[in-house]
Amino acid sequence: MTDGRWAALQAEMRACRACLEAGYDIEAGAIFSGPAPAPLMLIGQAPGITEAQVKRPFNASSGTRLFQWLARAGLEEDDFRRRYYMTAVTKCYPGKHPKGKGDRKPSTAEQKLCRPFLDREIELVRPRVILAVGGLAIETVLGRKIRLEEAVGHTFKVGGRLVLPLPHPSGASLWLNQPENQARLARALAILKDELLPLVEA
Numbered sequence: 368m369t370d371g372r373w374a375a376l377q378a379e380m381r382a383c384r385a386c387l388e389a390g391y392d393i394e395a396g397a398i399f400s401g402p403a404p405a406p407l408m409l410i411g412q413a414p415g416i417t418e419a420q421v422k423r424p425f426n427a428s429s430g431t432r433l434f435q436w437l438a439r440a441g442l443e444e445d446d447f448r449r450r451y452y453m454t455a456v457t458k459c460y461p462g463k464h465p466k467g468k469g470d471r472k473p474s475t476a477e478q479k480l481c482r483p484f485l486d487r488e489i490e491l492v493r494p495r496v497i498l499a500v501g502g503l504a505i506e507t508v509l510g511r512k513i514r515l516e517e518a519v520g521h522t523f524k525v526g527g528r529l530v531l532p533l534p535h536p537s538g539a540s541l542w543l544n545q546p547e548n549q550a551r552l553a554r555a556l557a558i559l560k561d562e563l564l565p566l567v568e569a
């Protein structure tokens with residue numbers, strides 16, 4: 368990216384304190400990685416505490432599971448991180464869930480505050496394929512409510528881009544305990560390998 372817009376966006380995201388100023392007890396410091404432009408972009412929900420500490424998306428156990436899935440589609444972690452862009456619906460660690468079950472889901476207000484960054488990232492990264500990981504990312508990218516069962520295992524076209532939903536790889540999610548949902552994930556990874564990666568690499 369030569370026109371300075373990419374560097375400016377990265378600096379703005381890193382300096383952003385909008386959610387803190389709105390009263391949310393986040394750990395400010397936007398987490399994202401990878402080049403722009405990039406043919407593939409992965410969007411998660413929000414970074415976890417480990418991601419915030421090491422400043423790398425999907426760094427901890429969720430990342431281990433995610434990259435195990437992606438390996439089934441022939442993608443290797445280091446290569447993926449080097450070639451593709453990774454971000455989230457909200458880019459700062461939102462803190463623990465008040466009831467102690469994993470991390471807090473970013474509020475609608477935080478999602479709205481961060482949305483212009485996501486739109487600008489997509490505009491500058493110009494991905495052909497988006498992997499939307501977890502319910503919040505899926506609904507954000509598709510722009511509508513949808514059940515995971517109806518999303519995972521299918522592709523969607525949004526703004527001329529192909530979107531592949533994946534479940535969240537968090538250990539707190541019980542969705543994959545159901546064999547039919549494992550089959551949906553397997554279908555999604557087969558689509559990624561056989562249909563989407565050839566487009567990404569074209």
Ligand code: SF4
Nearest residue numbers: 383385386458459481
């Ligand atoms: S989550 Fe987004 S909008 Fe909120 S402080 Fe971080 S970068 Fe800013």
